[in-house]
Amino acid sequence: MSITIFSQGRNTSRWADALRERRPGLEVRTYPETGSPDEVEFALAWNHPQGVFKAFPNLKCIASTGAGVDHILRDPELPEGVKITRIVDENLTHDMAAFVTALVLNQVRGLHSYKEAQRQHTWKQHSYLRTKDVVIGMMGMGELGSYAAQQLSKLGFKVHGWSRSPKLMEGVGAFAGPEEFDSFLSSSHILICLLPLTKQTANILHKDTFSKLPKGAYVINVARGEHLVDQDLIDMIDQGHLSGASLDVFREEPLPADHAFWSHPAIHVTPHIASVTNPESAVSQILENYDRMRHGEALINVVSKTKGY
Incomplete structure (x- = not known):
């Protein structure tokens, strides 16, 4: 399994580097180079292409790279049953x-x-x-x-x-x-x-x-x-x-x-700089949820889709 990053308009290399440094040997992919769609179970996302997740039948978690999740929830084609999490840092x-x-x-x-x-x-x-x-x-x-x-x-x-x-x-x-x-x-x-x-x-x-x-x-x-x-x-x-x-x-x-x-x-x-996620400090909770997903355990920082937060 891998962690696959979905993002538009942002450089994702810091997230990929932080994940690999914290977990050597972890396979990290970046959309559109996702490999087989069946292998994608955990997505790391910010401003993803709308509708993209419906192509991954085994997706279990979409993790926002920030505290907000509106950029995920605005997608009208989110797969049913997929957990959405956010960063609490x-x-x-x-x-x-x-x-x-x-x-x-x-x-x-x-x-x-x-x-x-x-x-x-x-x-x-x-x-x-x-x-x-x-x-x-x-x-x-x-x-x-x-x-x-x-x-x-x-x-x-x-x-x-x-x-x-x-x-x-x-x-x-x-x-x-x-x-x-x-x-x-x-x-x-x-x-x-x-x-x-x-x-x-x-x-x-x-x-x-x-x-x-x-x-x-x-x-x-x-x-x-x-x-x-x-x-x-x-x-x-x-x-x-x-x-x-x-x-x-x-x-x-x-x-x-x-x-x-x-x-x-x-x-x-000011250009949206009030509070910017630092991948190096936030990557631990991403990996914790990745491990929890793999072991069938409850995830942390899960978002209510009905409340929107």
Whole structure:
């Protein structure tokens, strides 16, 4: 048996090298060089060609190379009965919290304005907000969102979390379900999206959502581009209701050169780098699931296809 990598638009050599280094003698193949379709039982995937898995009758597991699985679940031709797993990596969790914290502090202290002042050789001090006076609204309280919320709370921010079901943790207010969404939004000075992408959460960052935030609120999206209605964000910033946004994910990646986000003065763009899987640190759990599959044991980090995460 082998581990077969299915990916489009990414260099898969680091994954292949990490697997072979950790497990010498393991056969690692990369699509389309898969060998006999009957031999493919374990797939490692990111942005795979849609419908490709139906050609492998003995496939038992599709493992995402990241924390998200929407790129797998959007395939309408996924084989029945195949387990889907995701990466749960302490490094990913810490990286995301650090990145989100950097964006929040940049906004609260207005550091971006000093870079422009530097270019103009202008010495001008600006007022800033204190952490105790800022409420952070965290949309999504899974591993990434919960840890980021706790870290922001430790810095003195008031932090509220919103999720499908209540997540109770020290220092973080709990809001849950559609019935508490408006209350959650009404006090959020900085709104952070770390939701999984599902049918229920797609396009959730739209004009009605933004209108329920306090005037001058700031939006951070580090989840998926499909959560955001692009033009609604631009409109709400231009109308003065939102002060701006930091975006790390987009509906089309790379972000097209003619997209309005590039040139908008109140929108900060980064190229999907908030939290990037390191194959060398994540390969152990891939191999653990590979071994569990071979021995007929329960897999770890299995995704619910109905929930989407």
